[in-house]
Amino acid sequence: MVLSGLKIGCLGGGAMAEALLTGLLNSGIAAANLFVSDVRPERIEYLQRKLGINGVQGNRDLVQELDIVILAVKPQMVEEVLHETGAAFYPGQTLISIAAGIPTAFIEGFLSQPVAVIRVMPNTACLLGAGASALCAGKYAGAEDRERAMAVFSAVGKAVQVSENLMDAVTGLSGSGPAYMFVILEAMADAGVRVGLPRDIALLLSAQTMLGAARMVMETQEHPGRLKNMVTTPGGTAIAGVYALEEGGLRVTLMRAVEDATGRSREMSAGLKTRGEK
Missing domain, CATH: 1.10.3730.10 (ProC C-terminal domain-like)
Structure with a gap:
């Protein structure tokens, strides 16, 4: 099993993090190998009590514990969290981001060492184990990192790999x-x-x-x-x-909905620059 023996955790303990951790437990990952941190102590306590996993108070402490780190915070919080934790990541780890619209290069710009970054666009059906997720790899991610990410998201539905230039289209189709x-x-x-x-x-x-x-x-x-x-x-x-x-034009209307949502995703992504471009 690709994930066997690896320590996996979520930076952020919201609904999607809970879904992923639950899916990993159901797939056979031991609770002792699963971790979570969150700004809300009560949320950490809830997940510890419900899932039996490990709660960690500090984000940097969490990162240093793990083989696979899932960045599961809202997009507007990504920069703040990476400022705090970027220096704690190290080569050999896989950093998986589910923050919508955040390019891999943007994340890599906050890391002090070459770390594998995988960007994933899941959808809300992951909460029921029926999600549709697409992932793409950053410049330091290899086959093993992609396999790890595929295994994580296959635990909560179906997962596919695409190139990063297609992630806005994924957002417009399955994400939305x-x-x-x-x-x-x-x-x-x-x-x-x-x-x-x-x-x-x-x-x-x-x-x-x-x-x-x-x-x-x-x-x-x-x-x-x-x-x-x-x-x-x-x-x-x-x-x-x-x-x-x-x-009534249902077919064209649905096609236009996907196209418009894709365009909006591109607009949002275009507003971000890598750290080196600032």
């Missing part, structure tokens, strides 16, 4: 994608209510339908267009509904 799915799901449930279904039943049927459709794509490996064709019989109900979706 749950919001699009929730809008579609809410609209389907509202439609069910409009045609006479009780709201709780309409929501349950809509959510299960979305879940089932996604599983069919994942498990059959069939193109979604082919699966759609299997449902739409000549002159039937499904093709009437699909026609209404096409007439």
